[in-house]
Amino acid sequence: MIKINAKTGILLLMVFTFLALNAQQRFPKPEFETGYEQPDTTTPEPRSAVLEWFDVVVLTGVLALAYFFIFRRRSRRGIMWLTVFTLLYFGFYRNGCICPIGSIQNVTLAIFDPTYKISITVLLFFLIPLVAALFHGRTFCAAACPLGAIQDLIVIRPMPVSSWVRKTLSFVPHVYLGLAVLFAATGTDFIICRYDPFVGIFRMDGPYTMIVLGIAFLLLGMFFGRPYCRVFCPYGVLLGWMSRFSKKHLTITPSECIQCKLCHDSCPYDAIEEPTDPKVRSESTVRSFMRKYMVFGLLIPVWIFIGGLAVSSAHVFLSKAHPDVYLAELLISRPELKADEENLDIQAFLESGKSMNQLVEEASVIRGKFETGGWFLGGYLGLVLGIMLMNQFVIRKRQDYEPHKGDCFSCGRCMDYCPVDRKF
C-alpha cells in the first residue's frame, strides 16, 4: 500500500496531462500482418430480470403457504420447514439482497429523490409482506425473512426477559427506522444494509466487522430469541403496525383456552400475554389509570416538540454522515489538507473542477434537509415515546393467554404446545 501511495502523486499529474490531451489515441492500433484475431472483451450478464420476478413469486408463495400452515393446518412443523427453505433460498442462495427490510430505504429514496429509479420488484418486496401482515399478522417474520429464519432456527435456550426491559428496548427499532429513513431521504447512506448482521454469513464472505457482528448476534440469539428482530429490525416496526390491526391473527388454541400456561412457556419471544388479573380493576385504580392515561395523552404534543427540537438541533452532527458535508467541513476547518496528496477524497474533489463555493452550497442544502428531517424524526420519536408511556395506563381485559398481535412473529410454537384438541 505504501508503494502505491508514493507513486500516486507523480501518476496523478500524468493522468491529468493525459486527460487534457486525450483527444487522440497515443499509440494507434497496429495493423497486424500475421492474421492475429483480436479477442472480444467479455461482458458476463447480470442475474436476469426474469429471476427477480421469480423471487417475487417465491415470496408470495411462501407467504401463502405460511397462511395455510397457520390458519388451516395449525402446523408448527410446516412453518419450520418454510423457515428452513427461506434460510436456504433467500439467505444462502439469494445472499440476502434485496430484502424487504432494506427496501425501506429504496422506497424512501424513490419518494424523495426524483432521479432515483426504483425497480418494480423492489417495490413489491417492500409492499407484499406489509399487505400480508395487514391481513394475517407477521407471517413474513415467521416464514419468509432470511434474517428471521437464521435466528429462529438457533434459539436453544431462550431466557425470559422482564417486560420493562422489553418495553424499553422496543423503542430502539423506531430510532433505527427513523434514522434509516432520514439518511435514505437525504441520500446519505443505506444504514440498514450497511449494518445488516447476517448478510456476511449468507455470503460466507464480507468485511471482518460484519462477520463478527453476525456471529455475536447468533450467539446472543441462542439465549435471547431473535435479538435483531426484537431490538433492531426497522421493518418490524412497520409490520408491527400492520399486524396490530390485522384482520386475522394466529390463535394459540383451536377452541377454548384452559389456562394451562404451556404456551406462555413455549414462546421464546415473550410475545404471549397473560390473562389480566380482575383484582387490579378496582374502581379507584381504574379511575387513577384513566386520569394518568389522559394526562400522558395530553403530554404527547410536548414529547413531539421536545423530540423535534432535540433531533433537529443535532442536525449539524447528523449531517456529517453525508460525505459532501463531511468533506466541506473538513476543508473549511483544515484548509491545509488540500495539499495532502494521500487524501483521496480531497484530491478527487480538487480534480473534479468543482469550486469550493459550490461544495459549501451543496453541503448547506443537505444540512438544511437534515434540519427539517430532524424535526420530523424527533417528532416521530416523541410521538412513539408518548404513546408508549400512555399505553402503560391502558386497562386491557384478557381472559385467556393471547399472543401480542404487534410483537408475535407467528412462528407457531405455541400452537404446537397447546394441549387443547390435540391429536394423539
Add this chain to the structure above:
Amino acid sequence: MAKEKDKVSEKLKKKDRSLDRRAFINRGARLTLGLSLAAVGTAAAVNSGKEEYVWQIDPFKCTQCGRCATDCVLSPSAVKCVHAYDLCGYCDLCGGYFEPGVTDLGTAAEKQLCPAAAIERKFIEEPYFEYIIDEDLCIGCAICVKGCSSFGNGSLHLQIRHNICKNCNECAIARVCPSDAIIRVPASDPYIIKGDFTQNGEKQEEA
C-alpha cells in the same frame, strides 16, 4: 351495502358494546394503514422503472484510487480490470504492465506493476504484444489502469463483473468512491466498456 348494514346491526345485538367498538377501531385503523401503504406505494411507483438496475463503474470518471480493491464486500473484489482491445496499442513497453523505468522488458515478477500477476503478456508479432487479464487473479486495484492511462491509450479500465457482483442494495464501493464513478445502470446494458477514441469523444459529449 344493505347486507353489510344488516350484519353490523345483528352483531350489535349479539355482542356487547366494547367489543364492537374495538372491532370498529380495528377496522378503521386497518383501512387507514392500507390506504397509507397504497399512498407510499404510489408515491414510490411514480419513480419506478420496469428495468432492474445494477452497479457499474464509469471509466471516464474513475480516478484509479484503489478503493475498489479494498472496499467491496467481497474479497477479492467484484471489480476487475477489463481490456478494451479496440483501444490497445499493443505496446512492447506497456505502461500498464511494467514498473516505470524498467530497461529490460522481461516478464519477471519484479518488473510487473500488477501485484497479483494477473496480466499475461503474449507476443503477437514484432513489435506488438497482447495483454490479457486473468480475472481470477485480478483484485481490481487499478494500478495497471493508472499506468495504462498515464503512459498508454487507457485501454485497461475497471468494470464491475456481474457474474461476481452481489448487486448489494447500496454498493459499498459507491459509498466511498471519491469521484462518484460508480453509478446505477439498467441491467439490460450493464457495462461501460471503452470504445475507440472517436467513439469515446461522442460518448462523453452525450453524457
